[in-house]
Amino acid sequence: MRALDLNYMLGLVPVILGYVPLTIGMALAAMAGALVLASLMAVERVVRVPVLDLFVKLFISFFRGTPLLVQLFLFYYGLPQILPVLAGINGVTAAIIGLTLHFSAYMAESIRAAILGVDRSQWEAAKSVGMTQTQSMRRIILPQAARVAAPTLANYFIDMIKSTSLAFTLGVTEMMGATQKEAAGSFLYFEAFLVVAVLYWVIVEMLSLLQKRLELRLNKALAR
Amino acid sequence: MISILGLTKRYGTNTVLDAIDLEIAAGERVAVIGPSGTGKSTLLHCLNYLDRPDSGVIRIGDLTVDAATARPADILALRRRTAFVFQNYALFANKTARENITEALITVQRKPRDEADLRADAILREIGLSDKAEAYPAALSGGQQQRIGIGRAMALDASLMLFDEPTSSLDPQWVGEVLDLMRRVAERRQTMVIVTHEMQFAREIADRVIFMDGGRIVEQGPPAQLFDAPRDKRTESFLRRVR
Numbered sequence: 001m002r003a004l005d006l007n008y009m010l011g012l013v014p015v016i017l018g019y020v021p022l023t024i025g026m027a028l029a030a031m032a033g034a035l036v037l038a039s040l041m042a043v044e045r046v047v048r049v050p051v052l053d054l055f056v057k058l059f060i061s062f063f064r065g066t067p068l069l070v071q072l073f074l075f076y077y078g079l080p081q082i083l084p085v086l087a088g089i090n091g092v093t094a095a096i097i098g099l100t101l102h103f104s105a106y107m108a109e110s111i112r113a114a115i116l117g118v119d120r121s122q123w124e125a126a127k128s129v130g131m132t133q134t135q136s137m138r139r140i141i142l143p144q145a146a147r148v149a150a151p152t153l154a155n156y157f158i159d160m161i162k163s164t165s166l167a168f169t170l171g172v173t174e175m176m177g178a179t180q181k182e183a184a185g186s187f188l189y190f191e192a193f194l195v196v197a198v199l200y201w202v203i204v205e206m207l208s209l210l211q212k213r214l215e216l217r218l219n220k221a222l223a224r
Numbered sequence: 225m226i227s228i229l230g231l232t233k234r235y236g237t238n239t240v241l242d243a244i245d246l247e248i249a250a251g252e253r254v255a256v257i258g259p260s261g262t263g264k265s266t267l268l269h270c271l272n273y274l275d276r277p278d279s280g281v282i283r284i285g286d287l288t289v290d291a292a293t294a295r296p297a298d299i300l301a302l303r304r305r306t307a308f309v310f311q312n313y314a315l316f317a318n319k320t321a322r323e324n325i326t327e328a329l330i331t332v333q334r335k336p337r338d339e340a341d342l343r344a345d346a347i348l349r350e351i352g353l354s355d356k357a358e359a360y361p362a363a364l365s366g367g368q369q370q371r372i373g374i375g376r377a378m379a380l381d382a383s384l385m386l387f388d389e390p391t392s393s394l395d396p397q398w399v400g401e402v403l404d405l406m407r408r409v410a411e412r413r414q415t416m417v418i419v420t421h422e423m424q425f426a427r428e429i430a431d432r433v434i435f436m437d438g439g440r441i442v443e444q445g446p447p448a449q450l451f452d453a454p455r456d457k458r459t460e461s462f463l464r465r466v467r
Binding site for chain 2: 119121122124125126127128129130131132135139140143144147
């Protein structure tokens with residue numbers, strides 16, 4: 001066994017850190033998109049709009065039932081061949097859209113479960129004061145469901161950060177892509193991938209701390 | 225003036241409300257009593273369309289809602305003329321005490337926030353919970369929650385207030401404060417229908433008491449007559465059991 005090249009590793013840290021904004025940026029963009037899409041699908045799954053319900057179920061089933069990597073390849077390398085409109089799409093955009101679709105399918109199920117978990121009497125109370133179904137959902141049910149779903153959704157965000165590393169397979173130079181290039185030049189694969197692994201780890205731990213604070217805030221209404 | 229014609233509700237083959245006819249004058253306070261599972265709560269839920277009746281007509285002032293033809297807009301209009309106090313309080317868990325009262329004023333009645341807040345503060349004073357304005361329901365006792373529940377209903381200025389066993393979920397120590405508040409609401413000649421097991425309370429504040437059994441109105445009359453000289457055997461035996 002040879003000794004680790006610590007100087008190389010230390011020098012690599014700032015290089016990879018330079019790509020953290022792109023990694024976080026992709027994850028944030030995909031998370032925002034996935035939250036909106038997932039909430040819409042979750043509400044639809046609870047209300048059950050005829051015909052649309054079938055499409056939503058199919059969507060969720062497909063994106064949960066196939067690997068993210070396959071979805072990304074299908075989307076980036078495959079789709080432009082039959083839909084020329086997509087030919088100009090860049091890797092970052094493709095990765096964000098792919099992550100959005102993939103994670104929205106999972107998140108829709110968590111949000112749906114959280115909505116169904118809200119006590120029936122909350123619906124009745126909202127109806128009894130004359131609120132419409134939309135008002136009840138937006139003002140009373142969804143905020144309570146959000147509190148229940150928050151820990152799970154935060155976990156998906158953490159998962160999302162890690163999954164952005166797959167964007168390097170679409171030619172995107174993010175944290176993983178940059179590391180790969182560096183390693184290919186130095187042949188110090190172990191050092192390079194160890195550094196990127198630790199950096200992902202640190203990011204995730206920092207997010208976990210944030211997650212705990214968010215949950216405390218959301219639990220305010222339940223505090224005695 | 226409120227009239228109910230042929231109100232019927234079935235669950236499967238079980239007829240829970242069997243063609244109820246009922247007229248309630250403006251300002252009248254009606255108490256509904258009877259054994260458990262005889263449709264008292266269902267009657268109230270149907271009056272608010274929280275349960276949709278299978279047939280029957282509800283008329284409140286110039287609004288007529290027929291179960292055969294009722295569209296969502298009719299149901300909303302009916303709910304905006306009625307207020308409901310729940311057995312389990314059913315306060316909005318994600319809203320403070322004050323927000324529970326202002327919520328419908330802002331989202332349903334489209335009142336400006338400051339006007340709604342003023343109204344809520346007046347109501348909070350009236351129900352003696354000004355100091356709990358910012359508290360969330362989970363931090364309140366059962367009695368306090370139910371008083372907010374009544375306050376939320378009061379804020380709606382509804383033609384008809386419906387009380388569904390408002391003290392049945394309460395620990396005995398909180399029953400008194402809730403009944404006191406209801407007494408004060410009744411003193412204003414607010415039209416109300418109260419489903420209750422508190423016989424003494426019903427006798428004291430009701431203009432009319434209705435005894436229900438098997439999804440029907442068996443007997444009704446002024447409290448003194450119904451409690452002291454019931455005409456029907458079922459009323460008599462029920463009253464004997466609860467005394």
